[in-house]
Amino acid sequence: MAKLFNPVQVGAYTLSHRVTLAPMTRLRTTQPGDVPSAMMADFYGQRASDGGLQIVEAASVSVQARSYLGAASIYHDDQMEGWQAITKAVHAKGGRVFLQLIHGGRQSHVEMTGGVDPVAPSVVPFDGVAVTKNGFVPASPHRALGIDEIPGIVEDFRAAAQRAKDAGFDGVELHAANGYLVDQFIQDGTNQRSDSYGGPIQNRVRFLRETLEALISVWGAERVGVRISPSGEWGGISDSDPEATFSYVASVLDSYKIAYLHVIEPRVKGDDTLHHDHAPVATKYLRKHFSGPIIAAGGFDRESAIAIVESGDADLVAFGRHFSSNPDLPYRLKHDLPLTPYVRAAFWGGSEKAYSDFLTYEESQALETRTTVDEAENA
Secondary structure: OOHHHOOEEEOOEEEOOOEEEOOOOOOOOEOOOOEOOHHHHHHHHHOOOOOOEEEEEEEEOOOOOOOEOOOEEOOOHHHHHHHHHHHHHHHOOOOEEEEEEEOOOOOOOOOOOOOOOOEEOOOOOOOOEEEEOOEEEEOOOOEEOOOOOHHHHHHHHHHHHHHHHHOOOOEEEEEOOOOOHHHHHHOOOOOOOOOOOOOOHHHHOHHHHHHHHHHHHHHOHHHEEEEEOOOOOOOOOOOOOHHHHHHHHHHHHHHHOOOEEEEEOOOEEOOEEOOOOOOOOHHHHHOOOOOOOEEEEOOOOHHHHHHHHHHOOOOEEEEOHHHHHOOOHHHHHHOOOOOOOOOHHHOOOOOOOOOOOOOOHHHHHHHHHHHHHHHHHHO
C-alpha cells in the first residue's frame, strides 16, 4: 500500500494516514461576532476520519486581525460554544483537529478592524482586498506598527492559543503564509524596517519566533505547527531571495522541534492553480533544513500526493478543494474512487448548499441504487 495511507507520527499524535484537511477560509460564521455556525460543525464532522488530521480555517486573534467578513475568529467568549461543537464533532469520529491562528495585517479594511487602520511591518504600496458587507473591496491604507505595539499582538496570539485549548482542539497552527502579518515580517518586499524586526533575515524572523513561542507556551512544541508559502503570490508578497529566506525559516523552526512544517507550493495562489505544469519545488529544498514532519499543500491529486510522500520530500499532503466536495476524501483516495467535483462559486461564503451537503461515496452509491429501484418500480 502507498505510504500516503500508512500511519505517521506528527508531534504528540500518531495518525492513521497522511491525507490532511487543509485550512480553508469559507466565510460561514454567524454574524455579528464571527460565531462558528452549526453548519461549520457539520462540515468538519463530516470530513473527520479515525486517526486523520484536520487543520481548521484561519481564526483571527483579535478585532484588528480580521480581514474577511464571515471568516473565523477566536477572541471572545461568545465564540467558544461554536468552537467546542466543532472539536466534539471531529473527536466523535476519532479525528485530530488543529486550529490555524492568523493576523491579517495589511490585508484588511477599516470595517473589519473596528475602524482603525490595518497594520503592517512597513508601509509598502498594496493593491490587495478584504471582504466587508459589500463583498470583496480594496484593502484600506495601512500603517507601520510601532515597536511598542508588537508585544500586544504576540499576547493576542497567546490568548487565542489558550482559547483553542479551552475549546478542545488538539493543537494550533501559526499562519505564517499567504502574505498575512507574520509573512509580511518575514519577507523583505513587505518588511523595510530598520529596527530589530527588520533588515537581515535574523531580524525579520523575530516576530515569527515571538508568536511561535507564545503558542508553545500554551501547547508545547509537539502540538504546534507552522504554515509558510515560499515564493507565494497571494497578498502581494515578495522576497528578493525566497529560497535563502525560507531555508533559514525552516532551520529556525526545526530548532523548536514543532509538530510539523506546512508548506504551500508556489504553483497555487489561494484557491487557484496558476502553474499547472509545475512540479513541487518548495518542499524539496526545505527538506534539507527541517527534520520533522512536512505537510505539502497546493495543487495535489492522488498520483502526485503518493509520489511526494514516497520521495520523502513530504510526510503528509493537505487537500483543500478536493476535500471541500468529498467528505470521505481519504477513503476515496485510498481506494482510487472517483471524486465529486468541487463548486468554486461556494468557496467564499454562502449556505449549506455545496458546503456541508456533499455525500460520501457510499451515500452516493446507496442513493443511486435507491433511484434505480424507484425508477424500475415506477416503470
